[in-house]
Amino acid sequence: xxxxxxxxxxxxxxxxxxxxxxxxxxxxxxxxxxxxxxxxxxxxxxxxxxxxxxxxxxxxxxxxxxxxxxxxxxxxxxxxxxxxxxxxxxxxxxxxxxxxxxxxxxxxxxxxxxxxxxxxxxxxxxxxxxxxxxxxxxxxxxxxxxxxxxxxxxxxxxxxxxxxxxxxxxxxxxxxxxxxxxxxxxxxxxxxxxxxxxxxxxxxxxxxxxxxxxxxxxxxxxxxxxxxxxxxxxxxxxxxxxxxxxxxxxxxxxxxxxxxxxxxxxxxxxxxxxxxxxxxxxxxxxxxxxxxxxxxxxxxxxxxxxxxxxxxxxxxxxxxxxxxxxxxxxxxxxxxxxxxxxxxxxxxxxxxxxxxxxxxxxxxxxxxxxxxxxxxxxxxxx
Numbered sequence: 001x002x003x004x005x006x007x008x009x010x011x012x013x014x015x016x017x018x019x020x021x022x023x024x025x026x027x028x029x030x031x032x033x034x035x036x037x038x039x040x041x042x043x044x045x046x047x048x049x050x051x052x053x054x055x056x057x058x059x060x061x062x063x064x065x066x067x068x069x070x071x072x073x074x075x076x077x078x079x080x081x082x083x084x085x086x087x088x089x090x091x092x093x094x095x096x097x098x099x100x101x102x103x104x105x106x107x108x109x110x111x112x113x114x115x116x117x118x119x120x121x122x123x124x125x126x127x128x129x130x131x132x133x134x135x136x137x138x139x140x141x142x143x144x145x146x147x148x149x150x151x152x153x154x155x156x157x158x159x160x161x162x163x164x165x166x167x168x169x170x171x172x173x174x175x176x177x178x179x180x181x182x183x184x185x186x187x188x189x190x191x192x193x194x195x196x197x198x199x200x201x202x203x204x205x206x207x208x209x210x211x212x213x214x215x216x217x218x219x220x221x222x223x224x225x226x227x228x229x230x231x232x233x234x235x236x237x238x239x240x241x242x243x244x245x246x247x248x249x250x251x252x253x254x255x256x257x258x259x260x261x262x263x264x265x266x267x268x269x270x271x272x273x274x275x276x277x278x279x280x281x282x283x284x285x286x287x288x289x290x291x292x293x294x295x296x297x298x299x300x301x302x303x304x305x306x307x308x309x310x311x312x313x314x315x316x317x318x319x320x321x322x323x324x325x326x327x328x329x330x331x332x333x334x335x336x337x338x339x340x341x342x343x344x345x346x347x348x349x350x351x352x353x354x355x356x357x358x359x360x361x362x363x364x365x366x367x368x369x370x371x372x373x374x375x376x377x378x379x380x381x382x
Contacts, residue, residue: 074103074342074372080327081381082348083224087303087315087324089364089378093345095136096121096375103342104130104373110251110296110355111375112152114161114178117360121367121375122149122165129163129180134202134359134375142180150173150295151203151251151355164204168218171198186212192232196220200265203252203296207278217250217268225280236280236305241270244282251355255304257318264304266294273297273306273320287320293336295369300358310335313366313378326350326364326378342372350376 054336080091096119109122117134120142129149149165162183165174175184187198200219206212210228226232236247241344250268254261256274263276264286271290275283292310299305300382303323304316311329314322329349335341340351352369352377359365366376 014274029184042162056230062115065075074374076374077349078347080348082326082378083315083326083381088381089148089324089326090381091327091377092136093347095377096132097136097138098127098139099138105374106338106371107367107375108338108354108369109124109149109367110151111357111365112134112163113359113365114154115277115360119357119359119365119375119377120152120154122147122152122355123373124148132375136201136265141178144180144182146174146180146182148227150201153205156205161220164206164212166201166204166214168201168314171201171210173201173214177332186214186226186230188230190230191226192231193225194222195235196222196238202248202250204264205252205254207254207263209278213252213263213276215249215252215265217246218249221246221249223249223265223276223280234280236276242277246270246274251294251307253297253299255299255303257299257302264297264299266297266306268293268295268309287316287322293352296356298357300362305356305358305364307366309352309354309369310366311350311352313350313353313356313364327376333343335359338371340370340372345372345374 075097076091076093079093081088083089094334097306104123106124108124111119111121113119119132121130123130124147127141128146131140133139148167148169150168151166155162155164162175162177167174173186174182196216196219200216201214202217203215212226214224214332216222222235222237225234226230238243241247246267247270248263248268251266253264255264261278263278265274265276267274271288271293273286273294274353275286292308292339294306295309297304297309302318306316307313308314311334313326315324319325327348327350329351336352345351354369357365362380364378368374
């Protein structure tokens, strides 16, 4: 079943799942004085996120455990409950159907979420950046040279949001607004010649203080810290398996669970994850090793969501313990390959999770490394 405006009204019974939170936020929102609206904009965003999530969750429960056979293909067609007790999720059938109604095309990238819950998915082909609303309905494409983004991250500057992307095929980083207008590119005239060059830029992060981090996962295996204006601050790392080294610093996320912000790096082919300070100083290995080739990570609240390209997504707590494994694929032949045909992709198993982001109300969005393309949305089971 595909989520749409016709079946949205059936979902209001889901208010019971989030009743206290939604009611509290609604009371806060409608009690605003005019001069307070700007100050309390975050509350409005939270309310939108909670209401969107409860609508989606209720629709999924209504169709959980239906009598249809397990779906196969590049679009999820049946709801699957996955994960461990206390950390269970349910997949969203029909979420992320592209404009052509079939599949989104070749994917080897990432996705990101804006303040209203819209999802921006990087593609290798014509859509460029495909944009979906919180119900998974296709809304628009951002083209204009934005295809082939390997990573995407949303940043807020004042009242406006932008997206930074690492365009690995063009050896550059691109900043664009939510309509797809490019506003900046890096490197620029202030960026010194980077040690190891710009080739292989697989990840870009923006720290809480505005500093920009380049991760050269397909290139020099180094990380570069830049000022907001693009000037180089520091270069760190290089190829290897020891301390201060990476076999592939493929993905990364900002980790706020320890007081001082940290960078959590996916050393994909080293089968490990590494914590660094924001000044690029080694802290240590996060979690147990070897892992199943972590490709990307996003941290929200108490948990890190990790896309392991060898057939699963995991949730890890602050201590690095795996608390849940989602859509774990037992067929190793389907791991880490983009060649699985649409008819052999299963609704209840990942093939090659590549990019991952949390949604504003605990959703998890995943893009797979795939020639036929697949986006997967998982919603917390309440």
